[in-house]
Amino acid sequence: MTTLGTDDHHRLATPATHEHGWLVESSHAVSTGRILYVRCAECGVRRVDHQDHRRRPPEPLSRELPGRPARTRG
Numbered sequence: 001m002t003t004l005g006t007d008d009h010h011r012l013a014t015p016a017t018h019e020h021g022w023l024v025e026s027s028h029a030v031s032t033g034r035i036l037y038v039r040c041a042e043c044g045v046r047r048v049d050h051q052d053h054r055r056r057p058p059e060p061l062s063r064e065l066p067g068r069p070a071r072t073r074g
C-alpha cells in the first residue's frame with residue numbers, strides 16, 4: 001500500500017474536488033420528459049439535465065458550466 005501526499009486536495013472547494021449539490025432552478029416539460037436547469041449550491045456551477053421519467057434520475061445534457069456562487073447574486 002502506498003499513500004500519496006494528496007491531502008491538500010481536500011481543502012480546495014473547487015468544482016473538481018467536491019460532490020455538487022444540485023438544486024433545480026427551473027424546469028419545463030418537453031416531448032421526451034422534462035428539462036431541468038440545475039445549479040450547485042456550493043460552487044454555483046450550472047448544468048442542464050434531461051429526465052425522461054419522474055422516477056428515474058436525470059441525466060446530464062450539458063457539461064458543467066462555470067457559474068457564480070449563489071451568495072453573490074440572486
Ligand SMILES: [Zn+2]
Binds near residue numbers: 020041043044
Ligand atoms: Zn459544486
